[in-house]
Amino acid sequence: MAPPRLALSVLVVMVAAIALAEGLRGTGPKKCCFRFNESPVARERVVGYTKTSQRCSNPAILLNTVAGRQLCVRASAPWVKELITKLETAPGKSSTM
Template sequence: MAAPRLALAVLVLVVAVIALSEGMRGPGPKKCCFDFTETAVPKHRVVGYSRTSQRCSNPAVVLKRVAGRPLCVRPSATWVKDLIAHLDAKSVPGQTSNL
């Protein structure tokens, strides 16, 4: 009779520990990228960018385009690095961004 009670108590304790540890992680990232555009986007079509969270499985840069639709690209691509350098050079120091 004591063995089933002990097993149930251990099971409840394990479930409680798992639930507590999952709850402490907090909510996951708001935006992650799983599909990437490999084609270079013209600089005049991009108005800003942001990087995805480090908690995402794939590092990515999200481009904010003039058309308004975001676009996921790989940060390691040479054209993306050039585009980011161009956008950073355009930004005025002290000006805040809505990204």
């Protein structure tokens, strides 16, 4: 009687451990934007940028400022596109993802 119960218990513990490990893996995007800064940001205040994951519901750009903050801006905004172009053509090109 004991061996089948022991085998079943071990199986349940293994399934629980696998389920926990899969849940902690973090399969979703690390950062998505839901509120956006609509006003233009001066080039001098921005040191770099990062595109949000394609799995985010809103395509966005995270601007990294000289103050160490990140601002969410709409990737489709004309001023954002212009800022990205300036960042990419600047000497000492900013890193992007």
